[in-house]
């Protein structure tokens with residue numbers, strides 16, 4: 001953790017500023033120590049260079065474990081290496097700007113949150129493009145790998161924390177990017193409310209959630225859920241994902257051939273994306289990512305636009321693809337969207 005991160009953090013229970021007590025350092029990185037709340041009795045460890053502020057984890061342990069396994073396997077090279085879900089880093093950067101409705105100049109000098117940062121690859125990209133601070137936050141233990149992936153950049157920070165109890169200052173971020181995350185919580189609308197509190201008035205929040213439309217990977221997941229196959233240990237799910245990727249790749253190849261026939265060519269951006277060539281490792285990651293999470297709610301565009309409007313956002317835009325991707329501009333009116341703060345637990349429950 002770099003000392004500059006402290007300016008962006010707050011107690012996830014009471015939202016007060018934190019004070020650092022630092023131990024071991026490696027260059028600019030504070031590797032051990034604690035962050036003590038100035039408003040309540042809470043104290044949070046810094047371990048392995050990452051501040052650990054992940055609280056209110058009831059019902060989230062499975063999600064944290066399966067994604068921790070997924071991103072660790074990714075960093076160990078067990079899935080794709082030069083791409084992530086089929087996109088190169090250059091494509092990811094163009095995708096980020098497009099979804100955010102931003103230019104490279106908007107990112108330069110901005111304070112940016114990558115909420116549910118997973119591998120940390122978007123956090124790193126944002127940092128490499130001149131953000132004042134790019135903060136990646138995630139609940140899973142593979143934040144260690146994300147930290148290793150980003151620590152050479154002085155403006156990039158990785159935090160272990162929960163979107164439903166964000167350990168961040170309110171109204172502090174120019175840009176908040178949250179792609180493919182809140183449908184993996186038990187309360188996607190609540191996660192959106194939580195995120196919206198952290199966007200500066202005039203700043204932009206972008207979220208992408210699973211759409212209510214047919215997706216073969218999620219269809220198979222629903223079927224396997226019924227047989228509890230998706231609750232198998234992660235190493236078994238990984239082997240299953242790898243095994244079913246071979247016939248899937250063959251099926252996707254046949255689908256592409258059919259969609260090249262006259263009259264069957266794709267007519268939408270989504271259709272185009274479904275017929276792109278895929279590698280085996282992309283399909284393997286896609287299967288593991290689809291099969292393993294405990295929660296994977298699906299949402300309509302109207303529902304997500306409604307979340308933005310309720311939180312006082314203006315310029316709300318539902319982008320054409322990916323669905324459902326929506327962005328909006330925060331207003332001062334959206335300061336405290338809906339007053340559901342994280343309940344303050346008894347000291348005993350906080351391990352005090």
Ligand SMILES: C[S@@+](CC[C@H](N)C(=O)[O-])C[C@H]1O[C@@H](n2cnc3c(N)ncnc32)[C@H](O)[C@@H]1O
Pocket residue numbers: 060063064067068071115116117118119137138139140161162163164178179180181184185289
């Ligand atoms: C499908 S991955 C997406 C990662 C990244 N946003 C990307 O686009 O590559 C979903 C991520 O959300 C994280 N996540 C799920 N629930 C979360 C929560 N309550 N708080 C923080 N992160 C969460 C998972 O640990 C996982 O890394």
